[in-house]
Amino acid sequence: MTIRHDGPDRLDDLRRRADLDAALAYYDTLPAVTVEEMPGWWRGTGLPTGHPLDGLLEQLGWWGKRFDGPEKVHPLVFTTPGGRLTSIAPGLIPVGTLLRRPALTRLPAAATLFRLARPLLATPRPAARLRMTEYRGVVTATMCYDAHPIHDVFRRVDDDRLLGAMDVRGAEHPYLFVLTRTRPGQ
Template identity: 60%
Template structure:
């Protein structure tokens, strides 16, 4: 099984089976800017981040992580995740998929920007493998990463009270478009 076979859509079971075959990554290997996209598995978050203009993640160093980098009208900016209602997404998954709600939210997101880091990188065990993990400062969420290739990782967002993880792909990219 390959990542290309799982895109554009798969099941959580197939995605996790693939995730489990991948090698761990180190914290040092995650440093840099990564463009993100969700892996469509039927999770309530499928397409929501993209609908709001999610660009990806930026790992400045192990202590300074910007987990929600958004594509704004004046370039990428970091969103303050403590102001993002993840719990509402799980409870009302169709609410944030509505075009009108996404349009309003996308216009409001620049008001929620921050220059401060909102997560840290640590090595943690998930599904029996110790690998680089992004730990949010204010949310009960850990993003666990596994290496697809030198420039690609598969992430599993493990959130308290979520039945299954949200899976996403990060591809190393210069935040300035390089």
């Protein structure tokens, strides 16, 4: 399969291939994003690369992220069974365990347990902030989690899409995801 090096179909090609090296090579070609460009609602989808988190967030009902400003970021916005959007507190999620034992998240009961726990994890408070940081040689907008050693580092695909690299301390490689600017309900 030939991977296109530009254009809107590039992400579709990468999704079909699920190749970490090709995805990172593409990420490295993309331009930086500024913090000032981030405010708004962003719908998220994973970009498969063989990372332990591939598909997990979607399985649990992840909708995306909400950026209200540099100091007010909601990194984990989920859809409730009633179709509402709610932010959850990442500090209550055992990220280290999920990365060390990804098979636990694939158990049939995992999604049910998360759905039952989601109301306890909900928060109206922001749980991250935005900063400009250097990652893979480029200074770009980065979401820094308050409760975990995690940085989501963004690059621009086009005016309404970003490619994010979730850099987690101790992980072999980043989890990659796409954000598309939108409004709730779209």
